[in-house]
Amino acid sequence: MSNETHVATKGTGRVITRFGAELLVQCADKTTLRCTTKRKLDNAACGDWVDWQRNETGTARIDKIHKRKNDITRLTYRGRPKTIAANVDQLIIVSSWLPEPIWSLVDRYIIAAERLNAEALIVINKTDLAEEYATPEDWEALKEYEHIGYRVLHVSGMSGEGIDELHKTMSGKTNILLGRSGVGKSSIANQIMPDAEIVTANISTSGEGRHTTTTANLYELADEAYLMDSPGVRDYVPDNLDAIQLANGYREFIPYLNSCRFSNCTHNHEPQCSIRQAVEDKEISPNRYQRYLDALNNL
Ligand SMILES: Nc1nc2c(ncn2[C@@H]2O[C@H](COP(=O)(O)OP(=O)(O)OP(=O)(O)O)[C@@H](O)[C@H]2O)c(=O)[nH]1
Ligand SMILES: [Mg+2]
Ligand SMILES: [Zn+2]
Structure with missing residues (x-):
């Protein structure tokens, strides 16, 4: 029998919150651990699965972020x-x-x-x-x-x-x-x-x-x-969004997207646009379409 304390020196866990540079990680045994992080892992966010390690002074640090699903x-x-x-x-x-x-x-x-x-x-x-x-x-x-x-x-x-x-x-x-x-x-x-x-x-x-x-x-x-x-927002703007991704975010547009005359159609002013036609035919909601146009203008 040894007398050593059973404080794990490394493990895997999930980030449950972060305050500035400090993160709280829920470990496999359900305890929570305060961690700092390497500078280059500074984007560790709530929901990340991470590996952490404790140094000689007892400070825990995240040294790996597992590959994210999204x-x-x-x-x-x-x-x-x-x-x-x-x-x-x-x-x-x-x-x-x-x-x-x-x-x-x-x-x-x-x-x-x-x-x-x-x-x-x-x-x-x-x-x-x-x-x-x-x-x-x-x-x-x-x-x-x-x-x-x-x-x-x-x-x-x-x-x-x-x-x-x-x-x-x-x-x-x-x-x-x-x-x-x-x-x-x-x-x-x-x-x-x-x-x-x-x-x-x-x-x-x-x-x-x-x-x-x-x-x-x-x-x-x-x-x-x-x-x-999560904290309330005044607005939410997804990052890295282009016109094609935007149109694909309107799922009811998808069946029509390949039928526009121009392959790079933005469904705004272009002739023979299948999305505009679908709006006219009342197959796509004019309200959703208008909001799509507004979002397109704001890209
Ligand atoms: N009338 C009514 N008020 C509610 C209901 N649910 C929540 N509230 C009130 O709405 C207000 C805001 O609630 P919160 O839960 O703090 O809202 P939140 O979305 O978390 O806000 P942030 O944290 O600022 O993003 C509080 O005063 C609540 O009491 C409800 O079903 N009916
Ligand atoms: Mg809240
Ligand atoms: Zn179009």
Whole structure:
């Protein structure tokens, strides 16, 4: 029998959050470990699988990031790419009736999901406010998403309505809650994991106002599922997007894309454009098409 303490000196784990240069890693034995990282691994993000090692002074450092399945990267206001989360299987795109839904933002998250080969799930929170705030245009937008194959779930982060159904979609996946500030992402996360006691906007409103969650956090659920809560955004712009990728992010366009007269058609002004024809024939929603044009203009 030896008396040595059983402090592992190296191992593998998953990044559950990062604050500046410091990362919290969940180890295989479910303990959490504070880690620094080598400078060149500075892009380690919430959701990354990593190898860590402890040096003689006891400090743990990440020295390898495992190959990612994908990552959600956005452009900062300065135009620099910033990775929000890595290795995600399902994007849970959260909107609410107040603050009101921004369908162009929902489209951009869907584009990200299509590019990442991840599922997109549309969640509308605050069912209690629907009667007062939902407009006919909003209901139409939701019908259009369902028509092209996206699932829409209505939930309440307050009463728990619809949460079981949402929870069921998470099984076996790494899920991330995305959406603008104040839609109730953290409230939903709390309904899924009452023990996590995540701080939501009603507790503190200082500085940036409603903006409470400041960094992405990963939580392990049962059934090999993980849930990430993320900070609210004012806007989300996927990085490295060109006109072709943009059009491919509108899944209802795909059957038409090879039939335009010009192979590099942007589906804007070009003659004999099959997408414009499909809009005219009411096979593609004019609302989605208009949002595509707006996004194209903003590339
Ligand atoms: N009426 C109503 N309010 C809700 C519901 N769910 C959450 N809220 C409220 O919405 C506000 C924002 O909730 P949060 O969960 O902090 O929102 P968030 O999306 O996490 O916001 P950020 O962290 O800033 O991105 C809080 O005051 C919640 O109490 C709901 O179902 N109905
Ligand atoms: Mg939050
Ligand atoms: Zn075209």
